Amino acid sequence: MSTSMIIVVVVAVLVVAALIAFGLRTQRRRRLRERFGPEYDRAVEDSPNRTKAERDLLARERRHDKLDIRPLSDSAREHYRQQWSLIQERFVDRPDDAIGEADRVLTRLMADRGYPTEGYEQQVNDLSVEHARTLEHYRRARETLRGNEKTRADTEALRKAMVHYRTVFDDLLAEREGSK
Template sequence: MSAVLVIVLAATAAAAVVAGALYTGLGRSGAARGGLRRRFGPEYDRAVTRHAGDTRAAERELAQRVRTYGSFTPHPLPPEVREQYLSRWTSAQERFVDSPRQALAEVHELLGGLAQARGFPGPERREEHLDALSVHHPQHLGGYRRLHAAATSGAAAPSGTAAGTEEMREAMLQARAFFDALATEQPYGPQRGAAARAARTPRAERPLTHDGALRGSLLSGRRHTKGNTAS
C-alpha cells in the first residue's frame, strides 16, 4: 500500500470521526432544546424573546434555572395552613364584585405568600421567585405575571370599562388555577397533568378554576356592574 493511499485513508477516517462527533453533538443539542421547550412551554418562548431571538442564550438561562431549582422539593402544606389560604382566597373572590383591583392586589399578595410557604424564594426577591416557580409551575407563570401587572402597575384598561373589568376577571381566573397548583399539586414531573389529576381526584374534591363556582361568581359581578350602569 502506497504512502499516498495510507494518508488518504487516514484522512477519510478522521473526517468520519469528526462528522460522527458533530452529528452526536447536534443530536444531543436538539434533544436538550426539545426537553427545555417541553418543560417550560410559553416560558421558553418568552426567554427567547427576551434574548432577542438568541435561542442558545435563552437555553443557557433556562438550563441554569433547572440546575438551580430542579432538585428543590416544595414543602408540604399543613391542612390548617391551606384552609387559611383558602379562606383568604374566598374573601378576595367575594370582594372582586365591588372592588376588582383591590381583590387582585390581595390575591397577588396571597399567591406570593403561599409560594413562600411552600419553600420557594419570597416575592421580595422577584427574579429568584419567578425563576424557581418557572421550573416547577411553568404553565402558570404567564397568568401570574398578568396578575402582577393588573394588581400593581395599573397598566390594564380602567376598571370601570368593560375591557378593564374583563382583563381583571381573566387575571382572577388564571390566578385561581395557580392557587390550586400551589396549594394542592406536586411540582414538575411526568405524572402531572390535568387528565391524570382528574382521574385520581373525586369530582366533589376537584378545584374550580375556569368553570363552576368561580366563573359563576365572577360573571355575577359582571351582571351586577351592568345593572348599576343601567340604573
C-alpha cells in the same frame, strides 16, 4: 497507515462527533421544551439567540434544584382555600383591594411552598421550572395590579386579573408527583 486512510478516519471521527453533538443538543432542546412549555418559546423570543435562552433555562433548573420546594400540609392547604374564598367575596365590593390581597396571598403561598419571594423577576424564573404552564397568568395578573396602582383599572380588567391569580393559586396549591 497511509495519509489518505488517516484523513478518512479523522473525517469519520469528526462526522460522528458532530452527529453526537447535534443529537445531544436536539435531545436537550426537546427536554427543555417539554419542561418549560410556553416559557421555552418566550425565553427564546426574549433572548438574542436560542443557545443563550437554553443556557438561561438550564440555570433556572439548577437554581430550582437547590430550593427546598415542599408540599403544603392539608391544614395549610385548607387555610389558603378559606383565604381565597374571602378574597373572592371582597371582590364584589372592593375589587382593587381584592386583587392586591390576591397578590399578597399568592406570595405567601409561594413562600410557604419554599419559593424565594425577594423580587418579581426571580419569582417568575423560579416558578417557571414547575409552573411554566400557568406563568403567563401570573404575568398578566401582576401587570393589571401594577397598572391599577397607576390608573384605576376597570372592573372587567380586575375580574380578569382575579381569574389569572386564581389559575396560578390553584396550580401552586396542587400536590405534585415527585415534588421535593
